[in-house]
Amino acid sequence: MKKIFLSMLLLAAAPVMAQLKGSIEYNLWRAQQGDTLTVFAEKAYIRQSASPKATIQDSLTTGQTIIAAKLIETEFTMKGITAPWYQVKYKVDGKQKEGFVWLGLMAFGSYQKDSVQFLYGIDKVTPGEIKEADPKYVILVKALNAKHAVLDKKSVTVDGGSFAISSDAKLLGGMGLDKISTIFRLYFSGESCGIPDNYIYYGWNGARLLELPGKTSMFDAGAVAHTETLLFPKEAGGQAGKIIRLTVDEEFGEDGETVAKSKSIREVYIWNGEKATKQ
DSSP states (O other): OHHHHHHHHHHHOOOOOOOOOOOOOOOOTTTTTHHHHBBBBEEEEEEEETTTEEEEEEEEEEEEEEEEEEEEEEEEEEEEEEEEEEEEEEEEETTEEEEEEEEEGGEEEEEEEEEEEEEEEEEEEEEOOTTSSSEEEEEEEEOOOOOOOEEEHHHHHHHOGGGGSSSEEEEEOOOOOOOOEEEEEEEEOSSSTTTOOEEEEEOOOOOOOEEEEEEEEEEOOOOOOOOEEETTSTTOOTTEEEEEEEEEEEEOOTSSSEEEEEEEEEEEEEEEESSSEOO
């Protein structure tokens, strides 16, 4: 409870949605001075000042890296994405250089499995269905080879705004799934009561990103809780050739702690090496 209350206080104190106007320092990139940033766009221009009209001094492509030097408190919006600029350091032909880049062209994160690099980032922001609704974020996942050529990519749309204040990703290994060398898991959260934690999974078979079942969890203090757990073959309780999703819905009593109602659901997906099909 204390952790949830603290998160709510932090959200109230500082807006953290740089994909929307009005926030500079807090955003899904969470870049800090000295961090290595990876280019996510097909081409990222390095400019002489923090402006889309400034002179281009270099251009970098997907998978190349730069070092964050200083946050610039100037926003720019493109494809619905509003993000700040960063002064950066980088190398071209062995020479150390400095310039400015718009953060919206960078990946949220970069993860390496053998010779394959996995990136994920935001492609565009689309409005909600009604004026008051949170926007939608179109997220791309890219798999690159050692020469930074794109081997495959997938797109997924997630609830944005207050529903995607923080994000992270992780490589899980194959988890016992046939023909899968690693699973790439994305995470988006609103970090407050009543806002779900969403997990999105892709399996990598050496050539393609394959969609896997995901999971969602939500806790509304003293009222309800929704918890989903995925079991892969390698895990305790898992079964060969299957992905199992366990869902528990709970309603709390008047004291806000005692579980008054509980319902459990077990779903089984059959994995054939290419696709997960609900049994």
